[in-house]
Amino acid sequence: MDIFDKKDISPMLISEMQDPFDSEDYIYEIKWDGIRCVSYLDETTDMRNKRNKLMIPIFPELEDLYRQVKVKCILxxxxxxxxxxxxxxxxVQKRALMTNPFKIKLSSEKYPASIIAYDILYYKDKDVTDLPLIERKKYLQEVVIENNLISVSRYVENNGIMLFNLVKEKGLEGIVAKRKDSLYWQGKKSKDWIKCKVMxxxxxxxxxxxxxSxxxxxxVLGQYDDDTLIYRGHVTLGASLRILNQHKYKVIDYSPFGYVPEGNNDAVWLAPELVCIVESMPTEKDSFRQPVFKxxxxxxxPKECKVEK
Structure with a gap:
């Protein structure tokens, strides 16, 4: 049974984050802020996430994706x-958690999903994961018929810093640097692919x-909006009670926000006196995305910690 029939591909993983760099050995792509998936396209569309969950029932607007490729393939x-x-x-995350068909239909009409393809793993009747990336890119460009459902990821050669600065200017997530000669290692984290995130x-x-546990x-994080202390969510990565105990703080018996925000019933409240640095992904939401305690x-x-407007 070949990889198309097995339908159990684990996507190749991206290595640790680095600062952006230039190299003639790499191509550079935008790191898109969505859900990583693999699609098996022939006479139907079979799309699965990294946990092999079927996605078309949740994203029915992509059911005809198979019509947008010229040959049987895996993207x-x-x-x-x-x-x-x-x-x-x-x-996209909110939709991925939906189970009600009516709500899924409404969401698909209001905010239709699409895909950006950046690799091809199977072409016609052949596994192409053992071909260099730059050759796979040629197959990918040849196979896909772009429309509102699907587009092919563009890339630049050599100039990673330039692309990173453009991405940062646009408020996007970052870039991925990939060696031109990299093979596709299913489920493996390879240093051939490197992420450079805008934080x-x-x-x-x-x-x-x-x-x-x-x-x-x-x-628990807060910032001031004028003179009002605003709840800004949590940070766990990089944080610890040991680090907190290295500093003076005062435990209080009430929430400094004037109410208990959802998900904070077990909080030990502190007087809002300690200031910290939090690194995160850009977002327009009320809390931080992928925050890291620095x-x-x-x-x-504390009064200098302001909500950005």
Whole structure:
């Protein structure tokens, strides 16, 4: 049984994050903010996420995707929902969790999904994962008929820093650098593919903490909107009670926000006095996306931690 019939491909994974760089050995693509999927296209569309969950029942507007390829193939791609011309990760994630057919239909009409294909793993009746990336890209360009459902990821050669700066200017997630001669290793994390993310830093007030399983600690974050303390979500990655205990803080018996935000019933509340640095993905939402705790700072007062407008 070949990889098309098995339908159990685990996408190749991207290596650790690095600063953007230039190299003649790499191509550079935009890192799209969606859900990584693999589609098996022949006389039907069989789309699966990284956990091999069937996605067409949740994204029925992509059912005819198979009509947009010239031959039987397997595509590695990002599943996106665009709002105001930009990928909206929250919208695509919200849809992915839906089970009600009526709500799915309404959502598919209001915010239709599309895909951006960046690799081809199977062409006609042949596994092409052992071909160099630059050759797979040629097959991909040849196979796909672009329309509102599907587009092919564009790339630049050599100039990674230039693309990164453009992506940063547009408020997108980042770029991926891929060696031109890289093969496709299913389910493997290869240093042939490197992500360069655009991250933003914010000064936040530590307003409490929540002790979680596996000895993890989430810090409750706040910022000021004029004179009102606003809840800004949690940060867990990089945070710990050990680090917090290295600093002076005061436990209080009420929420400093004036109410208990959803999901914070188990919080130990703190006087809003400690300022920390949080690194995260750009977002227009009320909380941070993929936040990382970078440390406490004493060179700023809590009142200087402002919500960006």
């Amino acid at each position: 590695d791609h990002e599943l996106l929902v665009l709002k105001n011309g930009a990928p909206d990760f929250y919208e 933003s830093t914010d000064d936040c007030i530590i307003c409490g903490y929540i002790l979680k 596996n000895n993890m600690t989430s810090l 440390g406490v700072r004493d060179d700023k007062s």
